[in-house]
Amino acid sequence: GQQLNQSPQSMFIQEGEDVSMNCTSSSIFNTWLWYKQDPGEGPVLLIALYKAGELTSNGRLTAQFGITRKDSFLNISASIPSDVGIYFCAGASSNTGKLIFGQGTTLQVKP
Amino acid sequence: DVKVTQSSRYLVKRTGEKVFLECVQDMDHENMFWYRQDPGLGLRLIYFSYDVKMKEKGDIPEGYSVSREKKERFSLILESASTNQTSMYLCASSLLQGNNSPLHFGNGTRLTVT
Numbered sequence: 502g503q504q505l506n507q508s509p510q511s512m513f514i515q516e517g518e519d520v521s522m523n524c525t526s527s528s529i530f531n532t533w534l535w536y537k538q539d540p541g542e543g544p545v546l547l548i549a550l551y552k553a554g555e556l557t558s559n560g561r562l563t564a565q566f567g568i569t570r571k572d573s574f575l576n577i578s579a580s581i582p583s584d585v586g587i588y589f590c591a592g593a594s595s596n597t598g599k600l601i602f603g604q605g606t607t608l609q610v611k612p
Numbered sequence: 613d614v615k616v617t618q619s620s621r622y623l624v625k626r627t628g629e630k631v632f633l634e635c636v637q638d639m640d641h642e643n644m645f646w647y648r649q650d651p652g653l654g655l656r657l658i659y660f661s662y663d664v665k666m667k668e669k670g671d672i673p674e675g676y677s678v679s680r681e682k683k684e685r686f687s688l689i690l691e692s693a694s695t696n697q698t699s700m701y702l703c704a705s706s707l708l709q710g711n712n713s714p715l716h717f718g719n720g721t722r723l724t725v726t
Contacts (some may be wrong), residue, residue, distance in 0.1 A: 534714070543616070543702055543717030544655070569636060593723070601714075602647075602655040 507603030522576040524590035524604045532593035533566050533573035539586045580610050616718035624724045631690040635703030644686035649700040693725045
């Protein structure tokens, strides 16, 4: 079946550093979504991307829909302790419309 | 704000027990979903429903069933719990079909089957 490969699996960084994570797929997607899950809570949508090449920001977060439609990245600038959590990418196939989630990136920030 | 409420945060059940996980949303959303979350595997779709009394299998429906008797409530049922069903279960709802309508998640139920 279709799969998303999300990397890195985990990151441990110093407060103030920038963070980058990405997702790749062997299939073409027409939607890329980025969610964040705070400890003890459900995932919350951060950014939605619907067009190849689209670059969208939400505060210190920036995400891009890859030109090939097979990848997406999320950058976090100047990380702060409340950025801690699990970040999930999710992609929707242009064939099936089905939403598939990546494995998640666990981010820890050292004050 | 949309609120998706899962009735239990933590559950411990024995192998072979019948388990009900309940989920209620308060925003009149058409669509409801059940996912399980496991480390290294992300979120995997178990079942979803686009309307009352309607259900569709997701990617990993084996060992589970669902019930949607009312629009606001979507129940996940483990007919005979097994240890490999120990996991975090997340309920979600969305207003419309299609991926332009974001998923709103509950806070999860962590189920342990012993």
